[in-house]
Each structure stands twice: as structure tokens, then as C-alpha cells.
Amino acid sequence: MDQAQSLREKMNRLQAERPRQLQDPLQKTQYQHHPSSRVITITSGKGGVGKSNFSLNFALGLKAEGKKVVILDLDLSTANLNILMGISPRYSLANVLYDQIRIWDVIEKGTEGIEFIHGGFDLQHLMNFDQSKLDYFWNQLNELQSYADYILLDTGAGISKELVDFILASDETIMVATPEPTSIADAYTVLKTVMSYTTEQPKLRLVINRAQTYQEAVETSRAFQHACKTILKLEIQTLGYLLEDLHVRQSVKAQKPFLVMYPNSTAAKNMKQIIYSYLPEFTRSGPSSSKGIRGFFEKIWSRRK
Numbered sequence: 377m378d379q380a381q382s383l384r385e386k387m388n389r390l391q392a393e394r395p396r397q398l399q400d401p402l403q404k405t406q407y408q409h410h411p412s413s414r415v416i417t418i419t420s421g422k423g424g425v426g427k428s429n430f431s432l433n434f435a436l437g438l439k440a441e442g443k444k445v446v447i448l449d450l451d452l453s454t455a456n457l458n459i460l461m462g463i464s465p466r467y468s469l470a471n472v473l474y475d476q477i478r479i480w481d482v483i484e485k486g487t488e489g490i491e492f493i494h495g496g497f498d499l500q501h502l503m504n505f506d507q508s509k510l511d512y513f514w515n516q517l518n519e520l521q522s523y524a525d526y527i528l529l530d531t532g533a534g535i536s537k538e539l540v541d542f543i544l545a546s547d548e549t550i551m552v553a554t555p556e557p558t559s560i561a562d563a564y565t566v567l568k569t570v571m572s573y574t575t576e577q578p579k580l581r582l583v584i585n586r587a588q589t590y591q592e593a594v595e596t597s598r599a600f601q602h603a604c605k606t607i608l609k610l611e612i613q614t615l616g617y618l619l620e621d622l623h624v625r626q627s628v629k630a631q632k633p634f635l636v637m638y639p640n641s642t643a644a645k646n647m648k649q650i651i652y653s654y655l656p657e658f659t660r661s662g663p664s665s666s667k668g669i670r671g672f673f674e675k676i677w678s679r680r681k
């Protein structure tokens with residue numbers, strides 16, 4: 377083996393030993409222009425209904441269809457998406473704002489190469505930064521925007537001013553609810569609160585999780601849609617259903633997404649169906665315009681000013 381070859385092999389080995397180090401796509405590849413990432417808030421009224429599992433497996437499903445997806449964990453109280461993926465984040469989006477770290481350095485690679493950013497700060501604090509820090513933050517968000525097709529925001533449960541802001545600032549919202557009356561009532565309260573802050577129609581989709589049967593799922597979603605339409609004058613499309621499936625719990629225990637660990641499970645099949653119903657290329661609807669991640673934070677910033 378000549379010296380150059382041995383050096384090359386050593387370099388390759390060193391590269392392989394740094395699996396968590398993300399490659400800066402701007403240096404690595406041609407700068408790919410995306411007009412804008414689509415920012416999707418994933419939320420619920422009641423907690424523990426399956427938002428984080430949905431976010432992770434939805435992200436994987438989109439990735440399997442060739443989409444570039446980044447998940448941003450904005451759940452400040454019980455952020456635990458990283459646990460579902462078995463990683464502990466070193467940095468968070470807060471470091472971009474406070475310490476001027478590059479966005480590429482806060483993106484973690486989780487299970488199956490899913491890219492993930494830990495939020496780690498209260499958006500209220502955006503107001504307290506001087507212009508130069510904010511400019512840096514907006515620029516870094518621009519880079520993220522040029523990189524990802526979809527940015528999924530996993531949020532905490534419960535009605536808060538913050539959640540209302542997220543829903544109004546994102547391109548669309550997926551509301552996750554179970555057929556339990558408490559979950560449905562809380563989901564309804566979230567939307568009612570949102571509507572008290574806006575005259576616009578936010579783009580909303582409903583996912584019914586943990587239904588015992590398809591019939592129960594369909595009946596729950598129809599009743600919810602009907603209440604939104606007649607009382608709140610709000611259209612909410614049903615994106616799909618996930619049945620109660622023991623494989624979900626087993627995959628949580630194993631810290632591996634069910635789509636990967638149990639690809640033939642009911643939950644995985646349900647998720648694939650949701651992906652087909654979601655992506656514009658499989659449906660007749662064309663792609664809608666997006667404000668993107670910078671638009672998302674700017675809107676929150678302007679609502680708080």
C-alpha cells in the first residue's frame with residue numbers, strides 16, 4: 377500500500393468515526409435552491425396522545441419518499457423526542473441565538489438519519505435580542521430554509537399563547553387527537569382559542585390516533601369536523617388514522633421508530649397511508665405556498681412586538 381493510499385484510508389476511518397458530525401450541505405454539495413420549507417406544527421389539546429411518535433414516524437415516511445425533513449422540538453416542558461430516537465442533543469436552537477453557533481452545528485442526526493433540532497428556548501426571549509443577534513438568527517434560518525423540504529414542529533400539549541402563535545405562524549397544523557372525549561374536547565378548545573385571535577382560516581388537518589377500529593376513527597373525525605364547521609366556521613381536513621397498536625409502545629421502549637422497527641405493523645401501514653394522503657404528488661391538490669421557517673419565526677416575532 378503506498379503512503380497516499382494509507383493516508384486516504386486513515387482519513388476515511390476518521391470520517392466514519394464521527395457519525396454525529398453533520399456535513400455542512402453548503403460546502404459539501406451544490407447549493408440547492410428550495411423556494412421555502414413547509415413548516416408543519418404538530419400539536420394536540422390533551423397531552424400524551426401520540427404527537428411525538430407521529431412527528432418522528434411521519435418524518436421518516438416523508439424521508440422515505442425522498443423528502444428532506446428536519447424535526448424541531450419546541451416542547452419546552454417535556455421535550456422528549458430525542459429520547460424516542462435515543463440521542464442526547466449537545467446544542468439547541470437557543471445556541472444559534474445566544475452564542476451565534478451555525479445552524480448546521482445544532483442539527484443532530486437521529487435514528488435512520490432523521491435530522492433533529494432541539495428548540496431549547498422560550499420564544500418570548502426573541503424580543504430581548506439586539507438587532508445583530510437577530511440578523512444572525514434570521515440568516516441561519518434562511519440556510520435551514522434552503523435545505524429542508526419540510527420542517528416539523530413537535531409541540532407541547534395544552535393551550536398556551538405560544539401554541540396559538542405556532543399555529544398561526546406555521547404553514548399548516550396537524551392536530552393529533554384520540555377518540556377519547558377529553559382529547560377531542562381539548563383539541564376543540566385549542567382551535568376555538570386560535571380562532572379568537574384571527575379572522576383567517578389556518579390550514580388544519582386532523583389525525584385520529586389510537587382508535588380501536590376504523591369505524592371509531594371515522595366517526596370521531598366526522599363529529600370533530602362537523603363541530604368545527606358549524607360552531608367555529610372552521611374547515612379541518614382529515615389526514616388519516618392510526619389504530620391502537622402494541623408495536624408503538626414496543627418501539628418506544630426500544631427507542632426506534634415503529635416505521636423502521638415494525639414496517640408491517642398496523643401503525644406503520646396507517647402511517648404510509650397518511651404519507652400518501654399528505655404528499656401533493658399522490659393527491660390531486662397542487663403544492664400550496666409556504667412562508668417557511670424564517671417566515672414562521674418572523675411572524676411570531678412580529679406578533680410579540
Ligand SMILES: Nc1ncnc2c1ncn2[C@@H]1O[C@H](COP(=O)(O)OP(=O)(O)OP(=O)(O)O)[C@@H](O)[C@H]1O
Nearest residue numbers: 423424425426427428429533619620621624625628
Ligand atoms: N397508535 C398507538 N398505539 C398504541 N400506543 C400508542 C399509539 N400512539 C401512541 N401510543 C402510546 O402513547 C405514548 C405517548 O406518545 P407520545 O409521547 O408520542 O405522545 P405526546 O403527545 O408526544 O406526549 P406529550 O404531550 O407528553 O408530548 C407512547 O409512548 C405510546 O406508548
Ligand SMILES: [Mg+2]
Nearest residue numbers: 427428451456
Ligand atoms: Mg411529545
